[in-house]
Amino acid sequence: MASSSSPSFPRHEGHSMDGMGDMGNSSTSGGHDGSMGSMMMAMVFQTQTATPLYSSAWTPGSAGAYAGTCIFLVVLAVVARLLLAARALQEARWLDRDLGRRYVAAPGKASLAEALSRDPDAKQHVALSVNGVEESVCVVERRGHVARPWRFSVDPVRAVMDTVIVGVGYLLMLAVMTMNVGYFMSVLAGVFIGSLAVGRYSGVGEH
Numbered sequence: 001m002a003s004s005s006s007p008s009f010p011r012h013e014g015h016s017m018d019g020m021g022d023m024g025n026s027s028t029s030g031g032h033d034g035s036m037g038s039m040m041m042a043m044v045f046q047t048q049t050a051t052p053l054y055s056s057a058w059t060p061g062s063a064g065a066y067a068g069t070c071i072f073l074v075v076l077a078v079v080a081r082l083l084l085a086a087r088a089l090q091e092a093r094w095l096d097r098d099l100g101r102r103y104v105a106a107p108g109k110a111s112l113a114e115a116l117s118r119d120p121d122a123k124q125h126v127a128l129s130v131n132g133v134e135e136s137v138c139v140v141e142r143r144g145h146v147a148r149p150w151r152f153s154v155d156p157v158r159a160v161m162d163t164v165i166v167g168v169g170y171l172l173m174l175a176v177m178t179m180n181v182g183y184f185m186s187v188l189a190g191v192f193i194g195s196l197a198v199g200r201y202s203g204v205g206e207h
Helices: 009-040 063-103 114-116 157-178 181-201
Strands: 122-129 131-141
Touching: 063 114, 063 157, 063 181
Parallel strands: none
Antiparallel strands: 122 131
16 A cells, blocks of 8 residues: 555645746746736836826926917927027138138238148139139148047037936937827927927027
8 A cells, every 4th residue: 555655646746846936937928918918018108197298296296287388398398399400500710710710810920822822722713803814813722531630618518418408319219108198299389489480590509
């Protein structure tokens, strides 16, 4: 009796352990499938007004609060376009200032005409003006991109402007990533209004 019952005991124990292992695997796979399912469900547009924005404390609890949040996103998108236009205008001012520094007369230095005559990139041309034929006309060609020098009055301001622009852009991106239709349309409306107002200035500093 003892010899015949001893093999059944390990077999029963192993069976129970296998069952527990199967239950653990099924629960793990079920949790994994559930998380994947929730991720799949999150990547679709939704129209819930109680969608948190940036934090759980900012969750519209009524239609009026939801409309106010959408208006805020419109204004934020307009501000983003204004910042881009302001940076382009400032870059144009900085470039004009740098170009103006190239033509400062210094005592004891060669005149501009003498410097251009020795410049290998300067070419003599004949131009027809209101005064007749101008033979002493020099055209200076720039070959390649010339880096502008680092200036304490320029580069820190540029870095701050870039940081603010990127920060506002990430805030708009996070609003779009909520997949809320109202938030998404508000961001697009703000971009449209901002570009309509100051879009012509965005490419001022581009050459």
